Amino acid sequence: MSNAPDRFALFMLGPDEKRVEIAEDTQIPNAATITLNKEDHTLGNMLRHAVLVVPGVLFCGYRVPHPLEPRTQIKIQTDGSLTPVQALQAGCESVISQIGTVRQQLRNELQAKEAQGADLAGAAGGPQLGAGAYGYGDVYGQGDAGGYVDI
Numbered sequence: 175m176s177n178a179p180d181r182f183a184l185f186m187l188g189p190d191e192k193r194v195e196i197a198e199d200t201q202i203p204n205a206a207t208i209t210l211n212k213e214d215h216t217l218g219n220m221l222r223h224a225v226l227v228v229p230g231v232l233f234c235g236y237r238v239p240h241p242l243e244p245r246t247q248i249k250i251q252t253d254g255s256l257t258p259v260q261a262l263q264a265g266c267e268s269v270i271s272q273i274g275t276v277r278q279q280l281r282n283e284l285q286a287k288e289a290q291g292a293d294l295a296g297a298a299g300g301p302q303l304g305a306g307a308y309g310y311g312d313v314y315g316q317g318d319a320g321g322y323v324d325i
Contacts, residue, residue: 206258225265
């Protein structure tokens with residue numbers, strides 16, 4: 175018998191859970207605490223960096239209250255020219271754009287390597303990355319069915 179939490183409970187929302195909860199801060203002007211349920215440091219740190227770049231943001235920080243609780247809290251304070259929710263939306267759009275850029279660069283590199291005839295898996299006989307039935311990044315032509323994410 176194990177006391178480990180259910181793996182799916184770390185990222186699957188329950189029937190009454192919301193992915194995002196917003197609580198306005200009554201003690202600090204133009205501030206709010208955004209709780210991201212079923213998220214960890216990965217998204218919290220990316221959003222913190224992206225929101226800090228948004229003009230009008232005075233403060234943005236995040237914390238994970240407890241390592242066994244899959245929850246991240248982001249605190250945002252603005253100068254009043256935009257709301258904390260608008261700053262978060264701008265940060266999310268920035269992160270999505272950056273991820274799209276990285277995805278495109280990875281696809282371009284994969285295409286360039288395949289054009290050169292290079293074996294991306296190396297001499298160890300690992301999986302061949304390439305243009306399978308589901309596009310670049312597809313491993314063995316299985317798409318998501320093989321447990322791999324199609325890039």
